Amino acid sequence: MRIEVENLTFVYSEKSKSLQYKALDDISLTIEEGDFFGIVGETGSGKSTFVQHINGLIKTQKNCKKFTVGEFDLTDKKCDYKSLRSKVGMVFQYPEYQLFAETVFEDVEFGLKNFFPNLTQEERSEKVKQAIETVGLDFERVKNKSPFEMSGGQKRRVAIAGVIVTRPEVLVLDEPVAGLDPKGKLEFIKLLKRLHNDFVKTIIIVSHDMDLVAENCNKIAVLKKGKIVETGSPKEIFCQKNIVENSGLDLPLTAYLQRELEQNGIKLNSDLTVDNFVEEVKNYYCKIKGGK
Numbered sequence: 001m002r003i004e005v006e007n008l009t010f011v012y013s014e015k016s017k018s019l020q021y022k023a024l025d026d027i028s029l030t031i032e033e034g035d036f037f038g039i040v041g042e043t044g045s046g047k048s049t050f051v052q053h054i055n056g057l058i059k060t061q062k063n064c065k066k067f068t069v070g071e072f073d074l075t076d077k078k079c080d081y082k083s084l085r086s087k088v089g090m091v092f093q094y095p096e097y098q099l100f101a102e103t104v105f106e107d108v109e110f111g112l113k114n115f116f117p118n119l120t121q122e123e124r125s126e127k128v129k130q131a132i133e134t135v136g137l138d139f140e141r142v143k144n145k146s147p148f149e150m151s152g153g154q155k156r157r158v159a160i161a162g163v164i165v166t167r168p169e170v171l172v173l174d175e176p177v178a179g180l181d182p183k184g185k186l187e188f189i190k191l192l193k194r195l196h197n198d199f200v201k202t203i204i205i206v207s208h209d210m211d212l213v214a215e216n217c218n219k220i221a222v223l224k225k226g227k228i229v230e231t232g233s234p235k236e237i238f239c240q241k242n243i244v245e246n247s248g249l250d251l252p253l254t255a256y257l258q259r260e261l262e263q264n265g266i267k268l269n270s271d272l273t274v275d276n277f278v279e280e281v282k283n284y285y286c287k288i289k290g291g292k
Contacts, residue, residue: 001070001087001169001202003031003054008064010049023049025226031204031219033169036196038213038234039206041223042248047206050223051172054204055088056081069170086115089168089200093175096147096155098162104150105143108132108162115166131165132158134199136191153184157191164199171200177209185212192216214238214252214272222247234272 008027013019024046031037039047052058053067053074060067060075067074072084092098101107108128112119119127129139135157142150147158164171176192177185189212196203196216207213213220214234222229222237224247230237237243238255251259254277258268268284270277 002033002068003029003070003170003202004066004068005029006064006066008050008053008060008067010046010053010058010061014061023226027226027228029221029228029231031202033201035202035204035219036217037202037204038217038220039204039223040208040210040213040220040247040249041229043208044225045223045247046226047223048174051174051204051206052090054170054172055085055090057090082115086111086166087168088170088172089163089166091160091163091171091173091176093178095159095163096152098159099147099155102146103144104132104137104147104158107147107158108165111162111166127165127167128161131161134164134195135161136187137161153180153187156180156188160191164195168200170202170204171195172204172206174206175208176205177207177212185209189215208250210238210250210252210255214254215274222249224248235270238272 006028008024009022010024012021012023027050039051041047049058053060054069056074056079064075069084069088072079099107101110105128108131109124112124112127132139132142137154137157142154142158147155150158173192177188180188192203192205193216205213205217217234219231220234220237221231222243229247230240230243234252238251243249244251252272254270254272254274258270258272258277261268266284268277268280270280
């Protein structure tokens with residue numbers, strides 16, 4: 001599903017002059033099917049407001065020229081939001097707080113009952129099993145457990161299983177690694193890669209974690225005060241010092257190291273993923289060693 005946005009402006013408390021606040025200011029953006037897309041920027045830059053438009057949690061206001069998600073026109077008052085939400089999954093920050101059912105099975109099954117009521121129990125069971133196993137949990141061991149008795153990392157996986165069980169074409173995650181320790185973060189990054197490769201065509205993440213963004217995203221949009229400052233690959237964004245500093249972004253570790261090396265006369269051409277950065281360093285070392 002291709003996402004196309006033209007001239008999206010959104011004002012909270014639009015009808016109150018004293019309370020109104022412009023969260024998005026004339027945003028135009030295209031997210032291609034298959035992208036692993038990052039939305040970055042300072043707190044209050046409009047990131048979460050933007051992504052909540054994608055599945056209609058926030059409705060477009062009348063000044064938006066175009067907002068399409070695949071075949072869905074979000075500027076149309078008759079847009080079928082229920083069908084849209086079955087194809088665009090939304091995982092909020094700390095998704096484990098979204099859990100509510102008595103068992104893991106029931107929690108994951110809820111979306112299927114809501115969006116696909118005509119499925120048989122056998123069909124639902126198979127889809128629930130697939131979703132739970134996709135997020136790396138043992139179906140037989142956890143299906144009858146209370147989600148509230150599980151570890152924090154397991155709860156997060158259950159919550160994500162409850163979103164992907166409908167096989168959405170687009171998955172939106174708001175601060176997906178917030179609160180995770182380094183090991184949990186690494187495991188979650190592996191999960192996101194597996195989801196993108198095998199389960200969900202397009203993933204969109206909102207994050208303050210630039211290492212996560214550089215490692216996974218093929219494209220980034222930088223927001224500041226409700227406006228898009230720049231779009232491009234992680235390499236294109238993080239290698240522009242003025243964009244990073246003016247937008248209040250941290251550098252991913254690979255970009256920081258590459259900048260430090262360049263200041264010492266060592267120029268690399270990494271795409272800023274860890275594996276590629278290490279490969280570039282090895283190639284440079286081999287070149288210097290061979291030259292000697």
